[in-house]
Amino acid sequence: MADIWIQGSFAFRCTAAECALIEEVANAGYALANDDAPDPPSAALLAAFPPDDANARWSGFREAFNDPEFPTIGADFIAETCPDDPSARSCVSPAWTISMPLPSRW
Numbered sequence: 422m423a424d425i426w427i428q429g430s431f432a433f434r435c436t437a438a439e440c441a442l443i444e445e446v447a448n449a450g451y452a453l454a455n456d457d458a459p460d461p462p463s464a465a466l467l468a469a470f471p472p473d474d475a476n477a478r479w480s481g482f483r484e485a486f487n488d489p490e491f492p493t494i495g496a497d498f499i500a501e502t503c504p505d506d507p508s509a510r511s512c513v514s515p516a517w518t519i520s521m522p523l524p525s526r527w
Contacts, residue, residue, distance in 0.1 A: 432513045440500045440510035442466060446482075450493040453479060 435443070442465050449466070452459035462470075462478050470481035483489035496514040503509040 430514060432511065434503065435510055435512060437508060437510055438465065440512060442469065443498060443512065444500065447494055447496075447498055449479070449482065450486075453483065454491045454493045 445466050449459040472478050473480040483492050486492040498512055498514055500510045500512045503511050
């Protein structure tokens with residue numbers, strides 16, 4: 422059971438291409454962490470995370486995380502087209518929560 426909860430939210434604006442890459446990263450990370458087969462990586466993802474091994478296309482992506490076997494970003498994202506600029510996206514990560522046990526010295 423956790424004794425400490427840290428919660429936060431953030432929002433940012435990005436291009437449609439950047440938003441697509443963020444969504445691909447989130448979806449691929451969750452699939453890989455659950456031992457599911459993600460969709461094949463896009464050219465944009467391979468450019469951002471070049472594979473270390475030509476036979477393992479996800480190797481560069483996995484190596485970007487502290488635990489390559491659990492490559493999740495730890496947040497949910499909601500993306501919508503910006504009302505004032507149809508070429509932009511507004512991305513929000515609501516209620517990102519981290520829980521941890523209370524340190525023993527407290």
